[in-house]
Amino acid sequence: MLKLQELGHLIDELAVQLVMRQPETPVRALAGDWVPRLTGVVEAARAQGAIEAAESAGSLIALLTATETPESDGVSEQLQAGLAQLERAIREAGAPKTAESPLSIAQDPELLSDFILESGEHLANIETQVLMLERDPCDAEALNAVFRGFHTIKGLAGFLELWNVQKVAHETETVLDRARNGELTLTPPAIDAILLSDDYLRRWLRHLEAPAPSGPPIGGEEALLERIRGLCSAPPESQTSDPEPKREAESEPAPPPAEHPETSEPTAGAEPAEARRGSAAAVKVDTAKLDLLVEMAGEMVIAESLVRQDPELPTLRSARLQRNMAQLTRITQELQKTAMAMRLVPVGPLFRRMARLVRDLSRQFGKHVEMVTAGDEIELDRTIVEELADPLMHMVRNALDHGLETPRERRAAGKKETGRVTLTAQHRAGQVHIEIADDGRGLDRERIAAKAVERKLIASAEGMSDSEVFNLVFEPGFSTAAMVTNVSGRGVGMDVVRRHIDKLRGRIEIRSTPGQGSTFTLKLPLTLAIIDGLVVKVGAERYIVPLFAVREMLRPKEDTVWTVKQRAEMALVRGALLPVLRLYKRFHVTPATTDPRESVLIVGEVEGGRFCLLVDELIGKQEVVIKSLGETFKNVAGIAGGAILGDGRVGLILDLDRLFKERTDGGQ
Amino acid sequence: MSASVLTQNPIAAGVPVDVRSGKYLTFALSNEEFGIRVLKVREIMGLQEITAVPQTPAHVKGVIDLRGRVVPVIDLRLKFGLPQAEYSQRTCIIVTQVQGESGPLMMGIVVDGVSEVLNLSDQEIEDTPDFGEDIGNRYLLGMAKVKGKVKILLDIDKVLSTQDLNGLNSILR
Numbered sequence: 001m002l003k004l005q006e007l008g009h010l011i012d013e014l015a016v017q018l019v020m021r022q023p024e025t026p027v028r029a030l031a032g033d034w035v036p037r038l039t040g041v042v043e044a045a046r047a048q049g050a051i052e053a054a055e056s057a058g059s060l061i062a063l064l065t066a067t068e069t070p071e072s073d074g075v076s077e078q079l080q081a082g083l084a085q086l087e088r089a090i091r092e093a094g095a096p097k098t099a100e101s102p103l104s105i106a107q108d109p110e111l112l113s114d115f116i117l118e119s120g121e122h123l124a125n126i127e128t129q130v131l132m133l134e135r136d137p138c139d140a141e142a143l144n145a146v147f148r149g150f151h152t153i154k155g156l157a158g159f160l161e162l163w164n165v166q167k168v169a170h171e172t173e174t175v176l177d178r179a180r181n182g183e184l185t186l187t188p189p190a191i192d193a194i195l196l197s198d199d200y201l202r203r204w205l206r207h208l209e210a211p212a213p214s215g216p217p218i219g220g221e222e223a224l225l226e227r228i229r230g231l232c233s234a235p236p237e238s239q240t241s242d243p244e245p246k247r248e249a250e251s252e253p254a255p256p257p258a259e260h261p262e263t264s265e266p267t268a269g270a271e272p273a274e275a276r277r278g279s280a281a282a283v284k285v286d287t288a289k290l291d292l293l294v295e296m297a298g299e300m301v302i303a304e305s306l307v308r309q310d311p312e313l314p315t316l317r318s319a320r321l322q323r324n325m326a327q328l329t330r331i332t333q334e335l336q337k338t339a340m341a342m343r344l345v346p347v348g349p350l351f352r353r354m355a356r357l358v359r360d361l362s363r364q365f366g367k368h369v370e371m372v373t374a375g376d377e378i379e380l381d382r383t384i385v386e387e388l389a390d391p392l393m394h395m396v397r398n399a400l401d402h403g404l405e406t407p408r409e410r411r412a413a414g415k416k417e418t419g420r421v422t423l424t425a426q427h428r429a430g431q432v433h434i435e436i437a438d439d440g441r442g443l444d445r446e447r448i449a450a451k452a453v454e455r456k457l458i459a460s461a462e463g464m465s466d467s468e469v470f471n472l473v474f475e476p477g478f479s480t481a482a483m484v485t486n487v488s489g490r491g492v493g494m495d496v497v498r499r500h501i502d503k504l505r506g507r508i509e510i511r512s513t514p515g516q517g518s519t520f521t522l523k524l525p526l527t528l529a530i531i532d533g534l535v536v537k538v539g540a541e542r543y544i545v546p547l548f549a550v551r552e553m554l555r556p557k558e559d560t561v562w563t564v565k566q567r568a569e570m571a572l573v574r575g576a577l578l579p580v581l582r583l584y585k586r587f588h589v590t591p592a593t594t595d596p597r598e599s600v601l602i603v604g605e606v607e608g609g610r611f612c613l614l615v616d617e618l619i620g621k622q623e624v625v626i627k628s629l630g631e632t633f634k635n636v637a638g639i640a641g642g643a644i645l646g647d648g649r650v651g652l653i654l655d656l657d658r659l660f661k662e663r664t665d666g667g668q
Numbered sequence: 669m670s671a672s673v674l675t676q677n678p679i680a681a682g683v684p685v686d687v688r689s690g691k692y693l694t695f696a697l698s699n700e701e702f703g704i705r706v707l708k709v710r711e712i713m714g715l716q717e718i719t720a721v722p723q724t725p726a727h728v729k730g731v732i733d734l735r736g737r738v739v740p741v742i743d744l745r746l747k748f749g750l751p752q753a754e755y756s757q758r759t760c761i762i763v764t765q766v767q768g769e770s771g772p773l774m775m776g777i778v779v780d781g782v783s784e785v786l787n788l789s790d791q792e793i794e795d796t797p798d799f800g801e802d803i804g805n806r807y808l809l810g811m812a813k814v815k816g817k818v819k820i821l822l823d824i825d826k827v828l829s830t831q832d833l834n835g836l837n838s839i840l841r
Contacts, residue, residue: 295736649733652731
């Protein structure tokens with residue numbers, strides 16, 4: 001690629017040619033030689049971020065190739081002026097860079113991570129606003145927001161010498177600027193192009209985020225730039241600068257897409273207000289600090305309960321002390337609640353990402369889809385929201401691909417042509433439920449059953465309840481799609497969904513009515529930082545068993561526990577034989593008793609089956625804050641972490657999955 | 669060798685040129701006196717109930733709660749192969765901050781009792797004599813002679829290196 005200095009030489013050469021040519025030689029005779037060279041200049045200048053230089057070189061090409069203007073001396077003068085301008089632009093573009101390169105701001109990782117964070121937010125906002133623009137191309141506020149977003153990214157990218165990013169942002173901004181001035185109407189192709197450039201920039205951010213970014217592996221910017229520039233090349237409708245053109249644009253909205261008008265309306269109306277509110281009063285805080293604050297608040301609760309339960313306290317019989325203690329308790333709880341809430345983020349942005357997916361997929365499938373969301377403001381732990389993106393995407397895809405019918409099928413069934421996908425979040429009994437509902441054909445019990453029999457998952461569906469049959473779709477390798485499309489039907493979707501949800505300690509339920517649609521409900525905990533734990537005792541030690549994995553607890557009778565070949569032990573629980581793991585043997589602690597009849601069996605359900613854990617006694621149920629044991633104990637099998645118990649001691653949280661998998665290791 | 673180790677350490681980066689001189693917290697272990705850099709010490713606390721972690725070497729006593737953090741505790745007597753002692757009123761836990769594989773981490777050491785903080789100059793510190801293989805010279809920064817008594821200066825980062833612990837873990841398993 002040409003350096004800027006080299007470009008300078010090239011221009012000099014051209015200028016000399018222009019002056020030295022034979023007077024009778026028409027200027028255009030130079031075109032054959034110049035145009036390829038100038039094209040090289042345009043490319044090189046663009047690649048190096050010298051946007052003005054690229055523009056003036058572009059106008060030179062236009063002059064040379066504009067055959068309709070008659071040849072005259074005017075052209076020669078214009079060319080000279082153009083060359084001078086190009087030279088200046090190249091010098092300007094070159095000057096600050098040579099001065100700054102030793103400082104190498106672009107390499108500052110902190111600036112870069114700020115850029116990634118900030119641009120990511122802008123891009124998310126842009127996407128939302130563009131989808132609004134699509135519904136109403138004259139929404140001046142949305143247009144301005146999109147324009148500002150690209151403008152900011154362009155500026156930041158230039159500062160960090162990310163020329164490709166700057167280029168794309170610049171071209172998109174140009175289109176938007178023309179739309180703002182009423183010179184251009186945002187037609188569906190324009191919206192598509194803007195979304196594509198949003199995607200392109202996201203890919204860049206992801207690339208930059210990678211631990212060791214090397215080279216620019218992001219291709220496709222040329223095609224994208226062509227597409228964006230193509231939008232501008234349409235002749236401007238009006239050049240006047242008074243505010244009237246905007247009005248004009250409003251009176252003539254973009255014609256609806258020919259194939260099918262597709263609407264996606266996330267919580268109609270409420271959204272822009274929310275977006276603005278979100279950006280108004282927020283502070284960025286390092287997550288490590290936040291975690292520390294949450295930790296400290298948790299400690300405070302424990303310290304407070306230590307004081308409150310002090311046996312000496314009631315003997316003081318002081319009303320004032322009682323009152324003050326009550327006040328302290330209240331404040332402590334409030335503090336912990338607030339600290340916890342700081343880790344929570346609303347599901348709205350996640351839902352809006354789905355709106356984009358629905359838009360793209362509905363076109364691909366040729367279906368008319370209307371997307372409705374509710375409960376955007378419901379908050380969940382940020383890790384959960386992040387982890388939720390994949391499963392939600394799978395489910396939305398499934399709803400569009402398998403759930404909703406084609407417009408013709410819908411007409412035949414007497415339904416509205418436009419199908420509806422609803423995403424709802426709501427609080428239910430200390431959990432958050434997220435529903436993905438469609439009004440399509442519903443799950444086909446017979447087909448699922450037939451498929452399951454064919455795949456040898458079940459012998460026969462007779463006697464199985466609907467929900468049992470529906471749950472078969474979560475089995476690995478199960479898929480009923482008659483045709484494998486490139487988005488779904490490969491049978492990997494639903495078991496991935498279930499695995500994700502299991503990881504989040506959630507549950508998933510299916511309801512479906514034939515011909516009326518199906519509803520998938522995800523039941524998720526509010527946070528991953530706290531779990532409900534069952535505190536158990538073995539000898540002098542206390543352990544915490546995560547309650548979500550516990551199915552039942554029982555005191556074994558004489559004939560419950562059996563020895564198999566004098567080695568393994570099995571327990572007969574409700575007709576099923578389950579392996580027994582004596583925790584004291586595994587952890588080498590001295591138990592209070594080795595007689596199962598005086599111990600407690602906990603039936604745990606883990607990936608791969610159920611098993612029984614033998615412990616001395618149950619102490620109770622407690623909410624605990626999960627803490628890492630750190631790198632010192634990272635190799636200890638069967639321990640998932642630690643938690644501070646009510647008396648200030650550390651309790652170890654058991655990892656039932658690993659205990660089950662490695663149950664033969666320490667048991668002999 | 670010890671000099672280069674300490675200059676690399678961000679915590680010790682602020683101390684004067686001879687990296688071994690400075691303030692040391694001394695403590696008793698069996699009938700010997702040891703010293704560790706004061707800059708490494710975060711807190712000294714009385715003995716409290718320690719939760720044992722299964723399948724760890726004997727010198728790893730377990731974990732304690734330090735204001736919301738779970739901190740591992742090592743019995744230094746057992747670590748150094750000294751005979752185990754009954755914990756007494758004087759027994760205490762020194763919480764230190766050491767270099768872990770992924771950044772600094774807190775670790776507690778159980779010692780017989782804390783003595784004093786000494787300001788040691790260059791002249792008072794000598795290189796460790798070569799005791800032969802089994803004494804574990806790599807844990808030592810040097811020896812200090814103060815008022816006719818010898819203090820053994822420990823490189824606590826090395827003593828509590830988690831690689832050591834993990835290595836033992838995998839042997840035990």
